[in-house]
Amino acid sequence: MSVSEGWNARPERSEGNAQNKLLTFIMSVIILLVVTIKVTTILSSKISEAFMELCEVAACLEKVGLQYMATIGLDGKPKVRPVQFMVEHDGKLWFCTKSKKSMYAELVKNPWIDLCGSKLLENEIQTTWIRLSAEAVFEENLEVKKMIMEKSAIVHELYENNAKHPLFKVFYLKNIRGSLNNLGHVKGLSERADFAKPKEFEF
Template structure:
């Protein structure tokens, strides 16, 4: 029996890939995609951060639903893994999470002058996460090969 995907597995995958692309519904009703970085796992929740002056913050206040995709191209391209999921963003004031993010990210630490209480610094976690982990070698409609990792679907 295959191991069920956990929030820890998803967080580790995002850390390994480094940069992710997060899609929101823009205030104009059109999709918006931007690079983001998963920050920390705390109390079983995956946390991200943003700035309250950014469009992403306003979009998530109005439409809290996101899609996220990430990958890191491997030298042997066919073994490149990727992850894609949908979720709902929940903003919450959490000093411990803000401090952990500042410890992890040099740029966040610098931008907000190592002040977790900076008024523009906002954090959010994801809930109702549904998606899959895949690799480029597994493509629907093509012949399945035993040496390719099968997609792993998850709901967290």
């Protein structure tokens, strides 16, 4: 091979090396993207398992049936009373009360509440409970009042089947933060794999 032929071959080899580097770079990017997608999918799945949706919280409250709500009394001392979750509507959890009750006056003055509910099972270690903190917001929502009245025979009778009854008040919760737990994860007890992990929620 002549000198001139050798010089002519160098650009071809350089071009080939550049193509190989480019191909290697592209493959590295593709592999990185695939790994990122897989990791993101796994993390999303784990997060989904650890956190509850609003509809799940509503279903849990329905299943429990009766909850206990803590408010700050007009005397500044905590008050706890049984309440019943009524309906989920428009992405909100709704409850109701009567405007003549002390609970109404307490929530108007200080809307922050804590709520806890549970239903003891025969195998008590499988018992779950839900607890949350939130802010109560009163709203004159006729549609919600009608839904509650259709659901609850007590409310239906108490307000004489009149959704516009002046004493009938409804409120929803906002700034909700809580968790669903079970007795299998009580501190001091050995954690068992057959129990669901505690799930948190925030809305």
